[in-house]
Amino acid sequence: MRNLTYLVAMSLDGFIAAPDGGVGDFLYEGDHMAALFEEYPDALPAQAREAFGIDAPNTNFDTILMGRGTYQVPGGLASPYPHLRQYVVSDTLSGTPDDVEVVPGSELPAKVRELKAEDGLDIYLCGGGKLAASLVPEIDRLVLKIHPIVLGKGIPLFDGEFPVALFTKAETRTFGSGVVFTTYTKA
Structure with a gap:
């Protein structure tokens, strides 16, 4: 069974x-x-992979699940992750390229369980906070890239109501930049 991994950068707050x-x-x-590029090259959108000359094979993920806001960032690509199977959660979005499938919110839990039951690499949950909150029961792994900044306001890591979920710290790495990667697995 595949894991749903929420890999995300976040502020100290x-x-x-x-x-x-x-x-x-x-x-x-x-x-x-450098660690991000080496360990998670498949989590980078096509324009970042191209800009940094990354042509590495997928090692962690073969599927991405993103919210409409993440998919439609200003200046974004119609197919931002062509090296992954792409799913966008939206009840209003239409007109996506053939390699981007839209999943209505009401079908999301069943779709995630279906994807997790398939063979393959893990599933990358790529923002945003509302989508992550709706999927807390399905998240198997959190990879938090904690940046040494305080934003004061913004989009929270989990934005909405969800049941309490317990995770166990699996690994923590601190970089000279002050960024800390902490990985948690579902308890």
């Missing part, structure tokens, strides 16, 4: 983006970036 969805305040230089 628990936000994954500014109120407008922007992520420009996070650190994009430093030794943590």
Whole structure:
């Protein structure tokens, strides 16, 4: 069975983006970036992979699940992760490319369980906070890239109501940049 992994950057005060969805305040230089590129090249969108000359095979994920807001970031691509099977959760989105499947919110839990039952690599949960909150019972692993910044307001790591879920810390790594990668698995 495959895992659903929520891999996300966050501020010290628990936000994954500014109120407008922007992520420009996070650190994009430093030794943590080399680790990200080496360990999670499949979690990078096509434009980042191209800009950094990354042509590595998928090692962690073969499927991505994202919310409409993450999919439709300004300047985004119609098919941002062509190296993965792409699913966008939305009740209003239409007109996506053939390699991007839209999943209505009401069908999401069943779709995630179906994807997890398939053979293959893990499933990358790529923002946002509302989508993550709706999937807490299905999340098997959290990989939090904690940046040494305080945003004060923004989109929280989990935005909405969900049942209490217990996770166990599996690994923590601190980088010279001040960024900390902490991995948790479902208890």
